[in-house]
Amino acid sequence: MNNIIQAEIPEQLCQQAELLIQQGWASNLQEIINDALRRYLESHQELLTEAFIQEDVEWGLRGND
Amino acid sequence: MTNKTLVVADAGVLIHLDELGALDVLRNYEAVFVPNAVWVEVLHHRPQALKNDSIALIHVSDVSYSPKVTAMARLFTLHSGEYEALNVCLDQEIDTLLTDDTAARLAANNLNIKVHGTLGLLIRAVRCDLRSPDNILQLLADIPKKTTLHIRPQLLISVIEQVKQEWLNNK
Structure with missing residues (x-):
């Protein structure tokens, strides 16, 4: 099942996306938005964020710089 | 060779520390480099953070771009501030980036750049007798x-x- 979301996207981003589509790097805007969201979610996983915070706390407590 | 007393800052850390009235926890760094895209972002959201006299902020208006960072930025969908901050780290041979963004941390790890965030910097302030x-x-x-x-x-x-x-x- 797909959800329909309404969002405002800056003009410049839209133009860049359209250019990619025209050049054949993507089929349509939908594909680009899905891919961008997927990549964002992959690089902002909760476990990863928490691991980084824990590392930071350890450095704060016991680092040498 | 790297200079350990210099750091590069992303917008989040400067904004979050200023929101807490704690930007001074950065005062024992010799200088905090702020790339132009970060400067513009902080100016927009928290201009007073750039007027703090207790820390040595250096506005880097001319950023050289590395193909390595460009590849990482695409891979991790970094924003312009994070992208410029990583470029300044490589260009100025500064081995530490201050950011709270997970994707920027991932990219920095891949470039052998150390990363610290707001929480770590606050806790470090006790270790350094700043707070x-x-x-x-x-x-x-x-x-x-x-x-x-x-x-x-x-x-x-x-x-x-x-x-x-x-x-x-x-x-």
């Missing part, structure tokens, strides 16, 4: 209500407990 443990515990507790830094409440509680225990044991 008292009680003061930092209060600032950590203030994060949800005073800042735009998002952290899972239970994780923040566990961090506060952890550092409180550590400092109590070291008394």
Whole structure:
């Protein structure tokens, strides 16, 4: 099942996306938005964020710089 | 060769520390390099952070771009500030980036750049005798209500407990 979301996207981003589509790097805007969201979610996983915070706390407590 | 007393800052850390009135925890760094895209972002959201006299902010208006960073930026969908910050790290041979963004941390790790965030910097302030443990515990507790830094409440509680225990044991 797909959800329909309404969002405002800056003009410049839209133009860049359209250019990619025209050049054949993507089929349509939908594909680009899905891919961008997927990549964002992959690089902002909760476990990863928490691991980084824990590392930071350890450095704060016991680092040498 | 790298200079350990220099750091590059992303917008989040400067904004979050200023929201807590704690930018001075950066004062024992010789200089904090702020790339132009970060400068513009902070100017937009928290201009007073750039007027803090206790820290040496250096506005880097001319950034050289590395193909390595460009590849990382695409891979991790970095924003322009994070992208410029990583480029300044490589260009100026600075081995530490200050950021709270997970994707920027991932990219920095891949470029062998050390990363520290708001929480680590606050806790470090006690180690460096810049702030008292009680003061930092209060600032950590203030994060949800005073800042735009998002952290899972239970994780923040566990961090506060952890550092409180550590400092109590070291008394």
